[in-house]
Amino acid sequence: MSGSTIKVIIGPQHPALKEPERFILETEGEHVVDVRVRIGYIHRGIEKAMENRTYLQGLYLSERVCGICSDAHTTCYVQGVEELLGIEPPPRSRFIRVVVAELERIHSHLLWLGIAAHEIGFDTLFMYVWRDREVVMDLLEIVSGNRVNYATNTIGGVRRDLNDERIHKILKGLKVLEDRTKEYLKMIGKEQTVLKRTVDVGILSKSDAIKYGAVGPTVRASGVKRDVRADDPYAAYDEIPFNVIVEDGCDCFARIMVRGREVVESIHIIREALKRMPDGEIRVRVKPRIPPAEALSRVEAPRGELLYYIRSNGTDKPERCKIRTPTLANIPSLCKMLVGGYIADVPIVLAGIDPCFACMDRVLVIDKEKREAKVWTLDMLRRYGREWYRKR
Amino acid sequence: MILTAGLGLLRWARRKSPWIIHFNTGGCNGCDIELLAALTPKYDVERFGILLKGSPRHADILAVTGPVTNQTKDRLLRIYEQMPEPKYVIAIGTCAVSGAPFWDCYNVIGGVDKLFPVDVYVPGCPPRPEAIIDGFVKLLKKMEEGGNG
Amino acid sequence: MGKEEEILERIKERFGDKVKNMAVKRLRRIFAETDAKDLKEVLRYARDELGFDHISTITGEDLGEEMRLIYHIAYRNAIELSIKTKIPKEDPKITTIVDLYPSAGIYEREVHDLLGVVFEGNPDLSRLLLPDNWPEGVYPLRKDVSLEEIREILEKGGERR
Numbered sequence: 001m002s003g004s005t006i007k008v009i010i011g012p013q014h015p016a017l018k019e020p021e022r023f024i025l026e027t028e029g030e031h032v033v034d035v036r037v038r039i040g041y042i043h044r045g046i047e048k049a050m051e052n053r054t055y056l057q058g059l060y061l062s063e064r065v066c067g068i069c070s071d072a073h074t075t076c077y078v079q080g081v082e083e084l085l086g087i088e089p090p091p092r093s094r095f096i097r098v099v100v101a102e103l104e105r106i107h108s109h110l111l112w113l114g115i116a117a118h119e120i121g122f123d124t125l126f127m128y129v130w131r132d133r134e135v136v137m138d139l140l141e142i143v144s145g146n147r148v149n150y151a152t153n154t155i156g157g158v159r160r161d162l163n164d165e166r167i168h169k170i171l172k173g174l175k176v177l178e179d180r181t182k183e184y185l186k187m188i189g190k191e192q193t194v195l196k197r198t199v200d201v202g203i204l205s206k207s208d209a210i211k212y213g214a215v216g217p218t219v220r221a222s223g224v225k226r227d228v229r230a231d232d233p234y235a236a237y238d239e240i241p242f243n244v245i246v247e248d249g250c251d252c253f254a255r256i257m258v259r260g261r262e263v264v265e266s267i268h269i270i271r272e273a274l275k276r277m278p279d280g281e282i283r284v285r286v287k288p289r290i291p292p293a294e295a296l297s298r299v300e301a302p303r304g305e306l307l308y309y310i311r312s313n314g315t316d317k318p319e320r321c322k323i324r325t326p327t328l329a330n331i332p333s334l335c336k337m338l339v340g341g342y343i344a345d346v347p348i349v350l351a352g353i354d355p356c357f358a359c360m361d362r363v364l365v366i367d368k369e370k371r372e373a374k375v376w377t378l379d380m381l382r383r384y385g386r387e388w389y390r391k392r
Numbered sequence: 393m394i395l396t397a398g399l400g401l402l403r404w405a406r407r408k409s410p411w412i413i414h415f416n417t418g419g420c421n422g423c424d425i426e427l428l429a430a431l432t433p434k435y436d437v438e439r440f441g442i443l444l445k446g447s448p449r450h451a452d453i454l455a456v457t458g459p460v461t462n463q464t465k466d467r468l469l470r471i472y473e474q475m476p477e478p479k480y481v482i483a484i485g486t487c488a489v490s491g492a493p494f495w496d497c498y499n500v501i502g503g504v505d506k507l508f509p510v511d512v513y514v515p516g517c518p519p520r521p522e523a524i525i526d527g528f529v530k531l532l533k534k535m536e537e538g539g540n541g
Numbered sequence: 542m543g544k545e546e547e548i549l550e551r552i553k554e555r556f557g558d559k560v561k562n563m564a565v566k567r568l569r570r571i572f573a574e575t576d577a578k579d580l581k582e583v584l585r586y587a588r589d590e591l592g593f594d595h596i597s598t599i600t601g602e603d604l605g606e607e608m609r610l611i612y613h614i615a616y617r618n619a620i621e622l623s624i625k626t627k628i629p630k631e632d633p634k635i636t637t638i639v640d641l642y643p644s645a646g647i648y649e650r651e652v653h654d655l656l657g658v659v660f661e662g663n664p665d666l667s668r669l670l671l672p673d674n675w676p677e678g679v680y681p682l683r684k685d686v687s688l689e690e691i692r693e694i695l696e697k698g699g700e701r702r
Binding site: 043044045046048049052060061064065066067068070111130134137147148149356 | 418419420421422423424425426428429459461463493494496497498499500517518520
């Protein structure tokens with residue numbers, strides 16, 4: 001492959017549930033020299049639909065923007081609406097929100113860890129991690145009644161309470177998770193397959209991370225201590241001491257370590273939240289009509305800064321509901337990481353920002369000299385990557 | 393519910409080894425992760441002989457998640473057309489079944505049966521892995537009874 | 542005086558009447574308005590002198606006769622300053638800010654795709670979210686096109702009458 005235009009369309013036909021998206025990569029030899037983005041394959045038209053729904057109906061829609069971080073979306077949304085209403089949810093509900101949000105972070109990071117392992121060809125680790133992830137799925141079900149789409153948040157508080165029995169089960173499950181995650185982190189740190197494919201791969205310097213607006217574990221893996229939970233606290237995060245996990249590696253390996261260590265930190269946060277949880281009611285009733293106002297709500301979703309800007313107009317439907325997901329924020333940084341890197345690294349660098357699956361599957365690779373359009377599937381690209389590394 | 397599959401069906405499935413191609417038309421991934429969970433050790437749908445494959449030309453079953461959107465409609469149709477007969481379709485999740493809750497979103501067309509016939513509907517938002525497996529078992533039954541192979 | 546008030550004072554001192562309706566709405570939330578022609582200068586000041594090194598996003602809104610753009614920038618990931626500006630709907634354009642905030646490019650592209658605002662100087666305003674076969678000139682987030690109308694247009698396969 002020497003300086004030609006190859007279009008690599010990474011199709012959606014992959015067992016590991018990818019959605020169709022498009023990146024256009026220009027290559028020269030074995031390197032990527034330019035990246036263009038064309039996402040939107042799953043664009044449904046949610047912001048417009050929000051204007052057509054009451055605030056409560058909008059809650060159900062926000063939950064389904066993303067099935068993996070649905071709680072982050074509903075938390076961000078209800079906080080915005082509560083601010084429009086000028087109400088505070090009861091203290092106990094704010095702690096329950098933290099518990100559910102951190103359980104979601106654990107499930108999301110473990111899901112990602114499994115997928116990332118699969119990207120490198122480490123399928124055994126994928127299976128182990130997803131088996132252990134079932135522990136947190138069980139906990140989420142205990143807390144909310146559902147494995148995915150927990151529907152715990154409502155405008156004015158939460159819908160389900162925690163009792164001693166549930167809390168006891170959560171603590172038991174967390175202990176198991178903690179032990180296993182620590183084992184995985186130790187193992188990953190020594191595993192040559194992982195190290196070869198991720199150390200010094202997908203470099204994003206500290207200054208670039210800030211300049212290109214990176215968020216979440218991606219920005220923290222470049223040595224930038226930024227986390228909405230600590231910087232712009234919401235729910236009960238300002239009442240719970242915790243650490244912001246930062247790594248200096250600036251590479252894919254650092255991104256793995258940040259997420260892995262965040263799982264352990266989330267376990268700690270849940271324990272603290274349960275310890276400090278006050279008694280009391282879990283929701284307040286709210287009025288359907290909201291006088292004209294505006295609110296900018298932010299949360300730290302598993303993938304990073306998520307924000308909702310909502311404007312009310314005196315009716316029971318919002319005038320405008322703007323949603324900015326963390327994956328969109330990380331796309332400029334992703335482009336920066338890919339340029340100058342090897343084609344063989346493309347799958348793992350893409351995976352490194354933990355794309356909300358919504359953004360990452362369609363890739364066009366344009367090789368500048370030959371000006372050909374060749375179609376590659378993501379599987380082919382992965383196989384190319386693995387072979388390429390085997391030969392080195 | 394998995395036990396009700398019956399040993400005969402299990403043997404049939406292992407003999408036939410139905411291949412599935414999965415396509416997400418534009419969903420939130422909720423159903424996808426539960427479908428994937430069904431493949432993992434705890435649920436292990438592979439013991440039924442069901443294998444997830446990448447190519448429509450060898451697939452027996454098309455599993456669709458997500459609501460059909462404008463931009464994915466053509467690709468979904470192409471995949472369906474490339475599948476050899478006899479082919480079966482399973483719609484996983486409420487979006488694939490009917491498009492809800494995105495029914496009025498401008499880019500959403502609706503459920504899968506707006507494009508071609510569906511053999512098994514698995515409602516849920518998302519359906520649990522057990523429900524997805526139950527859907528596959530029902531589909532396997534249908535394939536064994538109706539299919540000519 | 543809290544940090545929010547300090548920021549507010551410094552902007553007032555530097556820009557006077559050019560920045561209007563500025564208020565600390567609550568902890569870590571400042572809202573302000575400025576004319577489109579002054580916007581970039583205000584953003585540059587906020588970035589260079591006040592330490593607002595991150596742009597969270599750009600919100601676009603259809604107000605009827607005008608379009609409103611809100612630039613949400615962050616100080617230390619904590620304090621959000623939302624600067625609003627208006628542009629005429631008849632000729633919805635404004636200068637790009639990608640030279641100030643490189644990541645703004647993707648947010649400008651999104652607003653262009655869904656609302657039709659032109660960000661002059663942005664090297665890439667190609668389609669971001671809407672599908673390839675989306676009809677030209679139909680901006681779904683504008684108020685003058687309803688959900689039903691959009692669906693009708695798409696069903697008819699393209700042109701808006």
